[in-house]
Amino acid sequence: xxxxxxxxxxxxxxxxxxxxxxxxxxxxxxxxxxxxxxxxxxxxxxxxxxxxxxxxxxxxxxxxxxxxxxxxxxxxxxxxxxxxxxxxxxxxxxxxxxxxxxxxxxxxxxxxxxxxxxxxxxxxxxxxxxxxxxxxxxxxxxxxxxxxxxxxxxxxxxxxxxxxxxxxxxxxxxxxxxxxxxxxxxxxxxxxxxxxxxxxxxxxxxxxxxxxxxxxxxxxxxxxxxxxxxxxxxxxxxxxxxxxxxxxxxxxxxxxxxxxxxxxxxxxxxxxxxxxxxxxxxxxxxxxxxxxxxxxxxxxxxxxxxxxxxxxxxx
Numbered sequence: 001x002x003x004x005x006x007x008x009x010x011x012x013x014x015x016x017x018x019x020x021x022x023x024x025x026x027x028x029x030x031x032x033x034x035x036x037x038x039x040x041x042x043x044x045x046x047x048x049x050x051x052x053x054x055x056x057x058x059x060x061x062x063x064x065x066x067x068x069x070x071x072x073x074x075x076x077x078x079x080x081x082x083x084x085x086x087x088x089x090x091x092x093x094x095x096x097x098x099x100x101x102x103x104x105x106x107x108x109x110x111x112x113x114x115x116x117x118x119x120x121x122x123x124x125x126x127x128x129x130x131x132x133x134x135x136x137x138x139x140x141x142x143x144x145x146x147x148x149x150x151x152x153x154x155x156x157x158x159x160x161x162x163x164x165x166x167x168x169x170x171x172x173x174x175x176x177x178x179x180x181x182x183x184x185x186x187x188x189x190x191x192x193x194x195x196x197x198x199x200x201x202x203x204x205x206x207x208x209x210x211x212x213x214x215x216x217x218x219x220x221x222x223x224x225x226x227x228x229x230x231x232x233x234x235x236x237x238x239x240x241x242x243x244x245x246x247x248x249x250x251x252x253x254x255x256x257x258x259x260x261x262x263x264x265x266x267x268x269x270x271x272x273x274x275x276x277x278x279x280x281x282x283x284x285x286x287x288x289x290x291x292x293x294x295x296x297x298x299x300x301x302x303x304x305x306x307x308x309x310x311x312x313x314x315x
Contacts (some may be wrong), residue, residue: 056263168187
């Protein structure tokens with residue numbers, strides 16, 4: 001093939017390629033829709049503000065309620081109960097006569113022996129019946145001082161060094177609904193039970209119309225309190241590969257912010273570093289976020305409203 005013919009063939013191929021490429025180009029004044037399409041994807045989230053509040057650490061326990069002062073009253077002589085003027089729930093004074101015991105035996109008559117209250121309080125149990133023969137080892141009645149109640153509980157060994165006299169506790173029971181009551185640690189056992197590996201403590205609280213002796217109650221024993229802790233809802237914190245962080249709202253985007261935490265209590269977490277009071281952070285919808293994600297805050301919108309807004313935006 002001579003040089004003139006090779007040049008002609010090369011020119012024809014080049015012209016063909018140019019024409020083919022021009023056929024794929026948009027007409028003048030028109031733009032490629034695929035190239036120009038920009039997806040503005042925003043994530044719906046709910047947020048909360050970083051705020052200061054009192055935050056306490058506590059141990060969850062349970063215990064039994066008793067009268068703070070409880071005394072079984074025994075007769076001074078064996079015999080038959082011939083008088084029993086008190087009944088369950090009566091309030092009695094110190095030295096009040098609670099009953100009479102006749103110590104007489106066949107062929108011998110003796111004066112009745114009174115059974116007296118050694119303390120003032122409420123009759124919490126009547127242990128005998130009229131006409132019953134009792135010995136000096138049988139308690140006639142039990143008296144409790146219900147103006148103050150005693151709660152006994154067991155503290156696991158790993159927590160015993162967090163317990164001290166005078167500590168405050170929050171008491172609750174299903175009988176009281178959402179109401180709570182306060183109690184104070186007043187007695188601590190000096191030894192740990194070797195079988196259960198627990199230490200017994202007692203708390204006292206004022207008597208009331210809701211908490212009664214004999215009840216089973218829940219106890220939040222407060223071990224420490226921060227009066228002005230910087231806190232976030234626990235749902236805002238993300239933990240991945242031992243890293244703790246939140247998503248901080250900055251306009252219409254979020255920024256990943258590492259934090260260090262302290263106490264956790266009642267659905268809140270103390271923030272030691274990384275945030276300031278008043279910062280707005282993502283609390284719901286955060287699992288799909290990444291640093292710089294665009295967001296839509298929907299704190300006060302229903303699910304139906306959110307879906308309608310999303311459909312209108314995509315139409």
